Amino acid sequence: MPLVAGVDSSTQSCKLVIRDAESGVLVRQGRAPHPDGTEVDPAAWWSALGEAVSAAGGLADVGAISVAGQQHGMVCLDETGAVVRPALLWNDTRSAGAAADLVAEAGEGETGQRFWADAVGVVPVASLTVSKLRWLARHEPGNAARVAAVCLPHDWLTWRLAGAPGLAALSTDRSDASGTGYWSPASATYRRDLLEQAFGRMVTVPRVLGPVESAGRLDPAVLAGGPELPEVSLGPGAGDNAAAAFGVGAGPGDVVVSIGTSGTVCGVAEQPTADPTGIVAGFADVTGRYLPLVCTLNAARVLDAAAALLGVGLAELADLALSAPPGADGLVLVPYLAGERTPNRPDANGAVHGLTLRTATPAHLARAAVEGMLCALADGLDALVAQGVAVQRVILVGGGARSTAVRRVAPQIFGVPVVVPPPGEYVADGAARQAAWTALGGAQPPIWTVAAPRTYEADPVPAIRARYAQAREHVIDHGSTPAPPR
Numbered sequence: 001m002p003l004v005a006g007v008d009s010s011t012q013s014c015k016l017v018i019r020d021a022e023s024g025v026l027v028r029q030g031r032a033p034h035p036d037g038t039e040v041d042p043a044a045w046w047s048a049l050g051e052a053v054s055a056a057g058g059l060a061d062v063g064a065i066s067v068a069g070q071q072h073g074m075v076c077l078d079e080t081g082a083v084v085r086p087a088l089l090w091n092d093t094r095s096a097g098a099a100a101d102l103v104a105e106a107g108e109g110e111t112g113q114r115f116w117a118d119a120v121g122v123v124p125v126a127s128l129t130v131s132k133l134r135w136l137a138r139h140e141p142g143n144a145a146r147v148a149a150v151c152l153p154h155d156w157l158t159w160r161l162a163g164a165p166g167l168a169a170l171s172t173d174r175s176d177a178s179g180t181g182y183w184s185p186a187s188a189t190y191r192r193d194l195l196e197q198a199f200g201r202m203v204t205v206p207r208v209l210g211p212v213e214s215a216g217r218l219d220p221a222v223l224a225g226g227p228e229l230p231e232v233s234l235g236p237g238a239g240d241n242a243a244a245a246f247g248v249g250a251g252p253g254d255v256v257v258s259i260g261t262s263g264t265v266c267g268v269a270e271q272p273t274a275d276p277t278g279i280v281a282g283f284a285d286v287t288g289r290y291l292p293l294v295c296t297l298n299a300a301r302v303l304d305a306a307a308a309l310l311g312v313g314l315a316e317l318a319d320l321a322l323s324a325p326p327g328a329d330g331l332v333l334v335p336y337l338a339g340e341r342t343p344n345r346p347d348a349n350g351a352v353h354g355l356t357l358r359t360a361t362p363a364h365l366a367r368a369a370v371e372g373m374l375c376a377l378a379d380g381l382d383a384l385v386a387q388g389v390a391v392q393r394v395i396l397v398g399g400g401a402r403s404t405a406v407r408r409v410a411p412q413i414f415g416v417p418v419v420v421p422p423p424g425e426y427v428a429d430g431a432a433r434q435a436a437w438t439a440l441g442g443a444q445p446p447i448w449t450v451a452a453p454r455t456y457e458a459d460p461v462p463a464i465r466a467r468y469a470q471a472r473e474h475v476i477d478h479g480s481t482p483a484p485p486r
């Protein structure tokens with residue numbers, strides 16, 4: 001088994017790495033962008049995957065491939081296997097009302113929340129597949145009637161790589177199944193009753209593979225240059241966050257924070273979690289364990305937006321942020337630019353508080369953007385700790401981890417050392433490592449050496465979080481009607 005490939009089909013792009021199966025050494029890589037928007041035709045992911053494969057020099061010398069992908073996205077297929085409508089992504093908030101309905105149907109207030117947390121480890125919010133299915137049933141009955149199977153982005157890409165061999169061949173893995181809202185990590189079974197309740201009837205769902213179970217073989221006809229391909233085995237794949245935790249080799253005491261389109265905070269746990277507040281999602285990981293996780297809708301794009309607002313690039317934004325004092329003299333940016341999932345405020349907008357003649361500078365705004373985005377994640381870290389996750393250090397990954405300001409400010413806000421591996425594609429790396437494990441077999445995954453990380457330490461500045469906590473409730477929900485003038 002010379003080489004293996006790992007894919008990260010994420011929100012903004014598709015990244016592919018090719019690594020040596022035994023040592024993990026990076027051999028080559030490729031990437032291609034995804035279209036913008038919160039509903040996307042899966043065909044765009046497929047063509048981006050093809051482009052990424054070509055950019056990486058093809059798969060002719062690769063023995064196994066695994067696909068990790070953005071979680072929760074609803075891919076509906078008809079009985080011929082054709083896509084019924086563009087996929088609704090994890091960050092599409094139109095299903096917020098459907099999520100609230102599903103919780104209310106299970107009982108009033110905390111009773112409903114507790115029911116879902118106990119049943120499937122998660123409380124429905126707009127992001128979850130179960131909420132999207134309910135939305136589809138209520139809002140697009142014509143499309144809903146055509147649905148024969150529902151799967152997730154990584155499931156669909158893996159199935160396409162296998163040559164789309166019929167709906168019965170669809171497969172997924174524990175980590176991604178645990179983000180649907182109708183698969184229980186604790187019992188490792190589908191809650192078909194909950195899917196049926198949400199959608200009105202049962203549809204085909206992918207078989208859930210174990211950590212090293214193969215999803216079949218790559219159909220050589222589906223990729224350019226395919227006919228020359230040797231036999232390539234398909235790994236089970238994963239949700240992107242589980243793949244990242246596996247890619248960086250997170251262990252006890254490690255909390256992985258990813259700053260991509262989403263902001264996520266997660267840790268590997270030996271036992272499943274069931275948080276009735278819904279803040280911590282009780283996901284599964286790729287090794288057979290669990291991955292309690294908090295996810296925000298606003299991370300790297302908050303920095304993109306601040307840079308655009310100030311008319312600077314991302315490097316200059318970081319320099320500006322670092323030139324302002326910690327706490328930005330009281331300027332606070334509440335980063336709910338895309339609505340928010342944690343806290344569950346799908347209709348909220350962002351806000352800036354504390355503008356004065358002193359704080360109305362580009363440097364203060366840049367600092368407030370970095371701090372606000374990180375404070376929302378620090379709230380997630382607290383919630384994870386409340387669920388019993390130990391935190392000795394944070395491992396920072398995702399595109400936003402490239403920002404020097406994020407790296408330096410993060411330990412002030414998280415209050416623990418922040419370890420930043422060299423810039424890389426850790427989701428794709430986790431998928432590649434999974435492909436290697438599936439192909440090589442063995443009770444334990446191959447040990448791959450991760451390049452030396454850099455550790456950032458700083459004295460915590462609790463005042464930043466205290467000020468943020470004051471500000472975060474003072475946002476406007478765009479669905480709400482302003483009070484009439486008096």
Ligand SMILES: Nc1ncnc2c1ncn2[C@@H]1O[C@H](COP(=O)(O)OP(=O)(O)O)[C@@H](O)[C@H]1O
Nearest residue numbers: 010011012013260261300314398399400402403
């Ligand atoms: N130096 C940088 N500073 C801040 N943000 C960055 C930097 N480099 C890349 N990014 C941001 O990272 C994001 C992409 O990160 P990525 O983890 O690939 O996202 P996703 O997995 O959601 O597709 C983009 O929004 C991009 O602007």
Ligand SMILES: O=C(CO)[C@@H](O)[C@H](O)COP(=O)(O)O
Nearest residue numbers: 010011070071090260261262
């Ligand atoms: O919804 C979640 C996790 O629950 C997100 O983390 C998605 O999985 C998207 O990830 P990125 O593309 O932002 O990395």
